[in-house]
Amino acid sequence: MxxxxxxxxxxxxxxxxxxxxxxxxxxxxxxxxxxxxxxxxxxxxxxxxxxxxxxxxxxxxxxxxxxxxxxxxxxxxxxxxxxxxxxxxxxxxxxxxxxxxxxxxxxxxxxxxxxxxxxxxxxxxxxxxxxxAQYGLSNWYGAGIAKSKLIAVPGCYPTASLLALKPIAALLNPQMMPVINAVSGVSGAGRKASLTSHFCQVSLTPYGVLGHRHLPEIETQLGTKVVFTPHLGNFKRGILATITVQLEAGTTPAQVEEAYHCYDNSKVKLLPQGHWPKVDDVAGSDCALIGWKLDSERNTLVVACAIDNLMKGAASQALECITIHFGMEAA
Amino acid sequence: MxxxxxxxxxxxxxxxxxxxxxxxxxxxxxxxxxxxxxxxxxxxxxxxxxxxxxxxxxxxxxxxxxxxxxxxxxxxxxxxxxxxxxxxxxxxxxxxxxxxxxxxxxxxxxxxxxxxxxxxxxxxxxxxxxxxAQYGLSNWYGAGIAKSKLIAVPGCYPTASLLALKPIAALLNPQMMPVINAVSGVSGAGRKASLTSHFCQVSLTPYGVLGHRHLPEIETQLGTKVVFTPHLGNFKRGILATITVQLEAGTTPAQVEEAYHCYDNSKVKLLPQGHWPKVDDVAGSDCALIGWKLDSERNTLVVACAIDNLMKGAASQALECITIHFGMEAA
Amino acid sequence: MxxxxxxxxxxxxxxxxxxxxxxxxxxxxxxxxxxxxxxxxxxxxxxxxxxxxxxxxxxxxxxxxxxxxxxxxxxxxxxxxxxxxxxxxxxxxxxxxxxxxxxxxxxxxxxxxxxxxxxxxxxxxxxxxxxxAQYGLSNWYGAGIAKSKLIAVPGCYPTASLLALKPIAALLNPQMMPVINAVSGVSGAGRKASLTSHFCQVSLTPYGVLGHRHLPEIETQLGTKVVFTPHLGNFKRGILATITVQLEAGTTPAQVEEAYHCYDNSKVKLLPQGHWPKVDDVAGSDCALIGWKLDSERNTLVVACAIDNLMKGAASQALECITIHFGMEAA
Amino acid sequence: MxxxxxxxxxxxxxxxxxxxxxxxxxxxxxxxxxxxxxxxxxxxxxxxxxxxxxxxxxxxxxxxxxxxxxxxxxxxxxxxxxxxxxxxxxxxxxxxxxxxxxxxxxxxxxxxxxxxxxxxxxxxxxxxxxxxAQYGLSNWYGAGIAKSKLIAVPGCYPTASLLALKPIAALLNPQMMPVINAVSGVSGAGRKASLTSHFCQVSLTPYGVLGHRHLPEIETQLGTKVVFTPHLGNFKRGILATITVQLEAGTTPAQVEEAYHCYDNSKVKLLPQGHWPKVDDVAGSDCALIGWKLDSERNTLVVACAIDNLMKGAASQALECITIHFGMEAA
Missing domain, CATH: 3.40.50.720 (NAD(P)-binding Rossmann-like Domain)
Structure with a gap:
């Protein structure tokens, strides 16, 4: 043991x-x-x-x-x-x-x-x-996680954002920064008494705009600048990151879908085009759900990734790092 | 002015x-x-x-x-x-x-x-x-409120409970204590950072059972013992008090309805028998809504009174006290 | 298998x-x-x-x-x-x-x-x-569930009510009917489009007062009349049943606690006196949590039982019936 | 009258x-x-x-x-x-x-x-x-609303989006389409029984992506293409539109603030830079609240506009059209 x-x-x-x-x-x-x-x-x-x-x-x-x-x-x-x-x-x-x-x-x-x-x-x-330190995005860095004794388990917003963006990094039109709008449940603010997390004060609102500490984490891992706007939502658990990007002209839906095949047989699930995850679809779960739609005329792609901020965005990804690191099978 | x-x-x-x-x-x-x-x-x-x-x-x-x-x-x-x-x-x-x-x-x-x-x-x-001091239950004590310089505006739970119970006090079978189960929105706990009102900690639960400080207020004003069980609910504003009483044998629905005519032309509204108020029907409002149903075989009456805890349960009742006291027309 | x-x-x-x-x-x-x-x-x-x-x-x-x-x-x-x-x-x-x-x-x-x-x-x-048919209240009727080929898995409200009331049945003062006030999440209304379960219409309210079909179920299993007032609450899953009873004069807290020892080593957990379950403590869980407080002067006992309506109130209790019936160990 | x-x-x-x-x-x-x-x-x-x-x-x-x-x-x-x-x-x-x-x-x-x-x-x-027909965006088209007998009261999302974007239209860098992410309360879906608005099905999610019927409304009124991604949120009333734009290089915060002076003395309120509206700040209100922040290094501006979808996004804007049209003072 x-x-x-x-x-x-x-x-x-x-x-x-x-x-x-x-x-x-x-x-x-x-x-x-x-x-x-x-x-x-x-x-x-x-x-x-x-x-x-x-x-x-x-x-x-x-x-x-x-x-x-x-x-x-x-x-x-x-x-x-x-x-x-x-x-x-x-x-x-x-x-x-x-x-x-x-x-x-x-x-x-x-x-x-x-x-x-x-x-x-x-x-x-x-x-x-x-x-x-090895950045512990478990679906991407298994080899490093196995080797390093110091694993930096990713933040919740970066996990949702990177799971959606990394597969399509090569398809991005570099002239437009990806725009990430994300909404987190209140548990992301921690179990501490504060006016911000007072039940009566909570209502959908942006915060940490253009300077949240998950911004450099996303940019570092993605290797490109992004606009990242986090929001606090009136729910307990979960994150939805809705991401807008421009793709290279002529990119087809099939190419987008192909890019996400990297997650086959993992707990990151791609939905059919035009189907969208809800936050509650992943509340309490160690899965990530990704929805997407491409406007082929404008080359605009919207991708949405839903995770549980406390699970895939923290604890269950940490567990994945542990099982990878110690050479165990996932449960 | x-x-x-x-x-x-x-x-x-x-x-x-x-x-x-x-x-x-x-x-x-x-x-x-x-x-x-x-x-x-x-x-x-x-x-x-x-x-x-x-x-x-x-x-x-x-x-x-x-x-x-x-x-x-x-x-x-x-x-x-x-x-x-x-x-x-x-x-x-x-x-x-x-x-x-x-x-x-x-x-x-x-x-x-x-x-x-x-x-x-x-x-x-x-x-x-x-x-x-004059107890400021505005629908009942207008004369005293007009006269006294010190008005004790009632608590939120007592307001909901007393509005429902005072009209039928004479019909109660004294062998059974009225049983008041009430649920309040979190604003009742005040605007203070605390773990109790943390968004992630809030979920329907009883509190202050068999000893809440609104118990003696209700009993004093009603002149009889009651069982009062307050609950915290996962909503911001409003109170629903659901009250179970035994009536004297043979009491008819018509007698119950008659008793509540004392509220005619006021902001306390009696719904038809078997219709029930929702908390959100009164959120932000200075009204009280009362629903009721009598089981004539068992002489059991259930009455539910919904108010906004911050309005009729506090601020709008205070305003009524002010307008009565200074001899103004209500708005 | x-x-x-x-x-x-x-x-x-x-x-x-x-x-x-x-x-x-x-x-x-x-x-x-x-x-x-x-x-x-x-x-x-x-x-x-x-x-x-x-x-x-x-x-x-x-x-x-x-x-x-x-x-x-x-x-x-x-x-x-x-x-x-x-x-x-x-x-x-x-x-x-x-x-x-x-x-x-x-x-x-x-x-x-x-x-x-x-x-x-x-x-x-x-x-x-x-x-x-064998009534499938799994904590109470294991032998019958093992034998009968037709198991009637209990309703959600009766499960919460009976788990709280059956242990103390012998302590009840028969002069007062137990008063059960219960609040259910909206999933109890089923997955069917209706105005009642429309997000904007949902707000805490009583319904089915003095005639809900779970009333005869509770009374049959308890062998005594009760007042049962169900409510719809603004949450997805869970039930909280808050029950007020009169006990025989002189009943002590120790006697109440003793009565609930029948649940030792089961998934029905008794909290210390004066501690109360929240609905979210059991959301998604196969456990029941019971809180209680006795007013020894008045011989009034308040008991609250929280379960997940879809789990212990339906599916997980059905699973318990299945594993008992087919002679399996619980998971 | x-x-x-x-x-x-x-x-x-x-x-x-x-x-x-x-x-x-x-x-x-x-x-x-x-x-x-x-x-x-x-x-x-x-x-x-x-x-x-x-x-x-x-x-x-x-x-x-x-x-x-x-x-x-x-x-x-x-x-x-x-x-x-x-x-x-x-x-x-x-x-x-x-x-x-x-x-x-x-x-x-x-x-x-x-x-x-x-x-x-x-x-x-x-x-x-x-x-x-006169498009009835009341803060912008008073003269036309006064004259025309047919007023097309704007949609809820377009109202929030246009109130935020029209003042800064001249500052936009045309190389990047504005990206509008908006979340609406469920009342926006209307009072009709449907699985979509079932309480248990509601959870934050995108919908109508890259083809919602408010897209052409926004683009027509703004005279430029945008990316518009609506979401359903788990609240009853309100809309928050979070908008990301690139401004012309060198635009200063003072220029942004100046642009919004067009709303002085109206019910559209600009918050100080870095302050953000919550949906509940405007629930039930006829006001709009606008928050903003400029990253002067990157020339990225995030603007968020909160309105009540049923009020400023529908009924109270209609009332403004009526009072303007019939030459009345606003209340």
């Missing part, structure tokens, strides 16, 4: 990941940690998430120095569902101890440390690690 | 009331106040509530000692949309200055000061005022 | 059941049927439910006479997710062919055929079968 | 308009009509919309030949909240009788009749009227 611990287990992503790991044959969930001064310290995870009552029986333990040292002894891998900076601070010690690190935060998604000061608001504490 | 100020204007109730007063002929909204250290101090109310952009242009002012003194000079009436204890602390000075006080909190709803220590968790600072 | 077919597979209950059976070790989903003239006939189930794309690959077949005959040859059990009358019409032929029948409709829930004319609006076509 | 009748008054748009007209000084709501065979014929409008109980007392009358003739006698203006083709069929007789016609359908929004066969699926029955 491979022992996996989760640091930052009380949040939506951490708890979702705990459920997945607990159910995965071959993996043992060996510890759930929260920060030392967390009010949730000591509680069973299922007290925070009653839906886990039957599924995860571990308590949340405070991540003391001793707990961290002990963890380094008995775990094979650690998932970081922590803040970006905390992840960056924890990774060196964990790697030093020989553990595989799966960082669900943005702490290791860029090789260029300047992005941290510009978009994340901090100096990266261990920039030398950044070049060793 | 009658000058009305609102203290505690940044909350949902206060802002709703500001909109109503600003639109009411004969009233001038003369000041909006928040606590001295509020982060919203100085902002126009419409910055917090963009839906008011066209309707209320006043800024939120900090309630300093000087501001309070000035307010006592130029206002005719003051609405307190503050915490219970704050209301109780402010009322004496305002009354002393000759103002009429409309307290939307629970600070003056009981003549028995012991209820404050038992259900509200504080010693009432001016228990001698309690007997002067 | 045990072969199970589903008739009426295009509805919410049928599709949920298809997913569960397809995932259950030891069971083979051997056919999905819809009525002969259904517009969905011929489509893969996952065209209607894209969330099943990766999970159920069978198409919906029209239930022709030939299809029914063939089904009788190769299936071991049949689930009826059909209208009440259709279930009652299909059962005799299926039983005749030796199949085990799991009826998720109300078609066989009563031994008294008069209830069908009074509450369901039809004469039962095979009243002689009613006494052979 | 000016007498206004509404044909098609039972739908969401018609009912909203009835409420507005009934409240508007100077206007008399002189008749509410539904099609002859409508099941709602004869009912008071408030039976369908209990929120109107206190506001509109008229019944829905069947539009018989006689009723139409009578209407032509006593009304000054008629609002058509009917299907596109029905509007086109009714307009000639109403105009013939000298009435002013406010068509809220798409029946008269294009001077080119070919658009009807291509996007609306019918041959326009009176193409000669099309050139007389």
């Amino acid at each position: 491979t022992n996996i611990a989760i640091i930052g287990a009380s949040g939506y992503t951490g708890a979702t990941l705990a459920e997945l790991i607990a159910q995965q044959p071959g993996l043992t969930l060996c510890g759930l940690y929260v920060s030392e001064n967390s009010a949730d310290s000591g509680k069973p995870l299922s007290e925070l998430y009653p839906n886990l009552l039957d599924k995860v029986s571990l308590p949340l333990k405070p991540l003391t120095t001793e707990a961290l040292a002990a963890l380094c002894q008995h775990a094979d891998g650690v998932c970081l569902a922590t803040d970006h900076l905390v992840s960056a601070q924890l990774a060196p010690q964990l790697l030093e101890a020989g553990l595989s690190v799966f960082d669900l935060s943005g702490g290791h998604r860029f090789s260029d440390p300047e992005i941290y000061s510009k978009f994340y608001g901090f100096e990266h504490p261990s920039p030398e690690l950044l070049s060793q | 009658t000058n009305i100020a609102i203290i505690g204007a940044s909350g949902y109730t206060g802002a709703t009331l500001a909109e109503l007063i600003a639109q009411q002929p004969g009233l001038t909204l003369c000041g909006l106040y928040v606590s001295e250290n509020s982060a919203d101090s100085g902002k126009p109310l419409s910055e917090l509530y963009p839906n008011l952009l066209d309707k209320v242009s006043l800024p939120l002012k900090p309630l300093t000692t000087e501001a309070l003194a000035a307010l006592c000079q130029h206002a005719d009436g003051v609405c307190l949309a503050t915490d219970h204890l704050v209301s109780a602390q402010l009322a004496p000075q305002l009354l002393e200055a000759g103002l009429s006080v409309f307290d939307l909190s629970g600070g003056h709803r009981f003549s028995d000061p012991e209820i404050y220590s038992k259900f509200y968790g504080f010693e009432h600072p001016s228990p001698e005022l309690l007997s002067q | 045990t072969n199970i077919a589903i008739i009426g597979a295009s509805g919410y209950t049928g599709a949920t059941l298809a997913e569960l059976i397809a995932q259950q070790p030891g069971l083979t989903l051997c056919g999905l049927y819809v009525s002969e003239n259904s517009a969905d006939s011929g489509k893969p189930l996952s065209e209607l439910y894209p969330n099943l794309l990766d999970k159920v690959s069978l198409p919906l077949k029209p239930l022709t006479t030939e299809a029914l005959a063939a089904l009788c040859q190769h299936a071991d059990g049949v689930c009826l997710a059909t209208d009440h009358l259709v279930s009652a019409q299909l059962a005799p032929q299926l039983l005749e062919a030796g199949l085990s029948v799991f009826d998720l409709s109300g078609g066989h829930r009563f031994s008294d055929p008069e209830i069908y004319s009074k509450f369901y609006g039809f004469e039962h076509p095979s009243p002689e079968l009613l006494s052979q | 000016t007498n206004i009748a509404i044909i098609g008054a039972s739908g969401y748009t018609g009912a909203t308009l009835a409420e507005l007209i009934a409240q508007q000084p100077g206007l008399t709501l002189c008749g509410l009509y539904v099609s002859e065979n409508s099941a709602d014929s004869g009912k008071p409008l408030s039976e369908l919309y209990p929120n109107l109980l206190d506001k509109v007392s008229l019944p829905l009358k069947p539009l018989t030949t006689e009723a139409l003739a009578a209407l032509c006698q006593h009304a000054d203006g008629v609002c058509l909240a009917t299907d596109h083709l029905v509007s086109a069929q009714l307009a000639p007789q109403l105009l013939e009788a000298g009435l002013s016609v406010f068509d809220l359908s798409g029946g008269h929004r294009f001077s080119d009749p070919e658009i009807y066969s291509k996007f609306y699926g019918f041959e326009h029955p009176s193409p000669e009227l099309l050139s007389q």
Whole structure:
């Protein structure tokens, strides 16, 4: 059995990941940690998430120095569902101890440390690690995920955007930037009391326009500039990214469809042209659904990708990274 | 013109009331106040509530000692949309200055000061005022509201419950306590960041069971014991109170209908037997809708009353108290 | 392997059941049927439910006479997710062919055929079968479910109500009828276009007051009269039943807790006194959560039971009946 | 007093308009009509919309030949909240009788009749009227609205899109088509039972991609090609249109802000740069809110416009057309 611990287990992503790991044959969930001064310290995870009552029986333990040292002894891998900076601070010690690190935060998604000061608001504490990190877009980088000990699990918006855009990168007319409009459920904002996520304040609205920290992530991975406009939607889980691109003149629907065959036999499903995914089609699921339509006269293509932000956009993609990394079959 | 100020204007109730007063002929909204250290101090109310952009242009002012003194000079009436204890602390000075006080909190709803220590968790600072306060259930106590300078505007659940139960009080079989199950929108919890009102945490659930502070309010006004079970619902505004009672044997549907004629020509509307109000029928409205059905074999009556918790359950009932008190026609 | 077919597979209950059976070790989903003239006939189930794309690959077949005959040859059990009358019409032929029948409709829930004319609006076509049917409340009637070839899977409201009330039946003060207020998600109304389930028309409201067809089901199984008031809530899945009862004077919290020990080691979970389930705690789950609070002075007990109406209230309880009946371990 | 009748008054748009007209000084709501065979014929409008109980007392009358003739006698203006083709069929007789016609359908929004066969699926029955119709975008075409007897009230998506785009038309870089992503509440689909608007089927999703009938309306009025991708959102009322454009190199934020001064003193409100409207900020309101942000390095501008689809996107804009047309002050 491979022992996996989760640091930052009380949040939506951490708890979702705990459920997945607990159910995965071959993996043992060996510890759930929260920060030392967390009010949730000591509680069973299922007290925070009653839906886990039957599924995860571990308590949340405070991540003391001793707990961290002990963890380094008995775990094979650690998932970081922590803040970006905390992840960056924890990774060196964990790697030093020989553990595989799966960082669900943005702490290791860029090789260029300047992005941290510009978009994340901090100096990266261990920039030398950044070049060793493998970006964990699981459908694309299996070989690297198998090899690297430091996996940067992608952000939710970039996952939806890149799954839709990477297959057709070669068909894009470079004169127009892809325009990505995406709507995320409120769980993307985390399990923290704030006016923004107050039930009565939530209503469809753009935010982080022309400067969201997932913008450089998408651009880096795609190798081209894009316009990325995230929105907050009035639902709990899921992301829909609707993407408008210009294709090279003369591109046919068959060419578009062909491009997406790269996902055959995976959990990324292409719908027939003109069929569109709904957010709820993927809520709670580890699948991605992609709809598309091409206007052959204008060479305009609209592609929409729906994922669950907490699953394919975080926890289930992390699980895919874990199973690939440790050489397991997917469930 | 009658000058009305609102203290505690940044909350949902206060802002709703500001909109109503600003639109009411004969009233001038003369000041909006928040606590001295509020982060919203100085902002126009419409910055917090963009839906008011066209309707209320006043800024939120900090309630300093000087501001309070000035307010006592130029206002005719003051609405307190503050915490219970704050209301109780402010009322004496305002009354002393000759103002009429409309307290939307629970600070003056009981003549028995012991209820404050038992259900509200504080010693009432001016228990001698309690007997002067008039409970402001506007459809029932117009005369008292006209006379008293201290109006205790009812709570939202009690308003829905009492509007349904008071007309049929004489028909009740005293052997069974009325059973009130009510569901409130999240705005009832106030505009404060908390995990309880986090969008992802909200889902239909009971709370405050067998001890909510609206229980003694309902029992005091009805003069009988009840079972009251409030719930939080996944909607923003509105309350539905579904009430089950046993009637005296032989009571007919006609007698029930007759009892509710007391509301003819008012904004409390009785639906035909077997028709039921929806919460959204009254969202944003100053009306109450009452549905009912009698099982004549079992003498069981189910009555459901829907109101908007922020309107008839708070702000629009306060406005009714104001117009009654100052001898104005309703709009 | 045990072969199970589903008739009426295009509805919410049928599709949920298809997913569960397809995932259950030891069971083979051997056919999905819809009525002969259904517009969905011929489509893969996952065209209607894209969330099943990766999970159920069978198409919906029209239930022709030939299809029914063939089904009788190769299936071991049949689930009826059909209208009440259709279930009652299909059962005799299926039983005749030796199949085990799991009826998720109300078609066989009563031994008294008069209830069908009074509450369901039809004469039962095979009243002689009613006494052979076993009511499939799985936590209570395992032995009967194992033996009978005709299982009447309970309704959603009765499941929530009976799970909460049966353990404490002996503690009830018979002078007061239990008062059940329940709220169901819209999926309970089925996958049929109607103004009632139009997104813009849905808002919390009572319906079927004092005469819903689940009333006789609850009363029959509980052996006592109750007041049952169902509501439609603005959510997709789940039921919350909040139940108010009077207990015999002197009943202690410990006695109440003790009564619910009957559910130890099952998927029905009792929360600590004063903790309450949310509908979303059980959405998508096969568990039931029960919260409770006793007012020892007044001997009033409030119990709330939350289930997923499509799972424990239909499909997952049907699956429990199947695994019990065929002598399998639960998953 | 000016007498206004509404044909098609039972739908969401018609009912909203009835409420507005009934409240508007100077206007008399002189008749509410539904099609002859409508099941709602004869009912008071408030039976369908209990929120109107206190506001509109008229019944829905069947539009018989006689009723139409009578209407032509006593009304000054008629609002058509009917299907596109029905509007086109009714307009000639109403105009013939000298009435002013406010068509809220798409029946008269294009001077080119070919658009009807291509996007609306019918041959326009009176193409000669099309050139007389005035497009009723009230903030832009006051003079024409005052003069013409046939006003084509704009569609909801075009209203949101054009309010945002028309002021900056001169600043657009013509090399990139504006990309409009818009999300509408379900009320936009009308008050008709359908699987699409079933509560359980609704979840954020694109529809009508690259061919919605509001596409030619936007392009005609803007005089340029656009990409328009509508979405259905899981809310009842409101539209958010998020629009991405390239501006001419060197355009400054001050120039953008200046362009929107055309809306000063109107109900179209520009928010400060980087502030964004929520759908619920305008739900139930006759205002439009516009947020914007310019990336001066890339010359990319994102503009978002929020309106209530039933109000500014239909009924309140129709009311503005009526008050302009009949020379009244706005309320």
